[in-house]
Amino acid sequence: MPTDGNMLVNGDENAQEHESLLVAEEKQGSVSTLADLDNESFATNDRMGADEENEILLTFRIRKSFLYRCIITAALGSLLLGYDLGIISGALIPLRDDLNLSHQKLELLTSSILFTSIIGSVIAGVVADMFGRKAGLICASLIFGGGSIGCAASQSFNELLAWRCVIGIGVGMGLVICPIFCAELAPRRERGSLTSFNELFINVGIPLAYLAGLLIRGMENDWRWMLGSGVIPAAALFFATLFLPESPSWLMKHDRRKEARIVVENLVDPSEDPGIRAKAVKLTLQDLHDDMKEQKNMATWGELLFSRGSRPALLIGTAFAALQQLIGTDSMIFYSVYALTHFGVSETLALQVTLIMGLLKLAFTIVASLVVDIKGIGRRLPLLIGAVGCCIGMFIMFSATVSGEVNPVTSGVLITGILVFISAFGLGYGPMCW
DSSP, rough: OOOOGGGGSSSSHHHHHHHHHHHHHHHHOOOOOHHHHHHHHOGGGSOOOOHHHHHHHHHHHHHHHHHHHHHHHHHHHHHHHHHHHHHHHHHHHHHHHHHHHOOOOOOOOOOHHHHHHHHHHHHHHHHHHHHOHHHHHHHHHHHHHHHHHHHHHHOOHHHHHHHHHHHHHHHHHHHHHHHHHHHHHHHGGHHHHHHHHHHHHHHHHHHHHHHHHHHHHTTTTTHHHHTTTTTTHHHHHHHHHTTTOOOHHHHHTTTOOHHHHHHHHHHHHTTSSSSHOOOOOHHHHHHHHHHHHHHHHHOOOHHHHTTTTTTTHHHHHHHHHHHHHHTTTHHHHHHHHHHHHHHOOHHHHHHHHHHHHHHHHHHHHHHHHHHHTTTTTTTTHHHHHHHHHHHHHHHHHHHHTOOOSSSHHHHHHHHHHHHHHHHHHHHHHHTTOO
């Protein structure tokens, strides 16, 4: 990844830019001294009107190159899950044949990462809070990459299972830290679409893995190459994260406010009017400061669980999160090749179908991320359309398999149902529940 001098916190250019912004702010009357800035003394009477604040935050020019470079880098942490979901699907049949594994052992290998990802999510919270979001992403990449190499070198089922569990820890860490970083860095008006990059990059990883499986299948030790190929996205995340700035929210929480300011300055396009630019930086820092104050007054778990006022929102939110997982999409992605070959589809065609699945899921997730911030659409409409589409896809799959007959017609209907279901999930439950 090319080095961008604006992503570094030292250098004469950033120092001069920092000084010019202070001068501009002094002219606007927003900052009186450098000491006031360092202490982040945001007095209420110093703040401009709410309408003016909103207008500036919604209209200032964003430095897109810097913002998207950071968001895409962090989202590589979510790509790890998508890649693992896809690559294990193509590896199941050669794994079964080479190691003579039973259905139960294959299921355990496949699902093991889902259990250990819970451990990874807990570890991620501790690491990200203590050492930063950047350190957490680096740890996720190292754990995932090490687990991938371990899987490729495994000589028995037990070794392979152990390394799959290690991969799960890396997956859990990446899934937790990616949306946190995206939400903390993204400007207010871009937050809805950019936080959906978490789901988007899961769906980037799935077709990449399907394509890798299609290309590798038939080689000697093909399943080892498939599982070992996970080191490639892990290495990409590791090296890209080295050039990533730290989250400004985390920097503020740890009293590193000058560094937080420089990161925020890089979010505003240099071509923006100096006065507007200075105000945009100041207001963004004020938002971060206000968020810190609100977090100190957050409700306890007991208040959240037993408060009548929060109960409906809590139930709806947890229901959506549960349905996203219980609807069965992961099982379809995991076992698509295995299931299709059981219903008379050749392994080559099954691998091709899975690639189409991955591309459709990615395409509809992109559509969802583009429309979520459009007035009048939001999250509800795509969720409703996606839910109806998932039901239609399930009915088509049921009609193809209920008779138990295996012929080209039922196979074609089954493939159609799978593609409808995956597309609908990509539009609705997939991105909209995060």
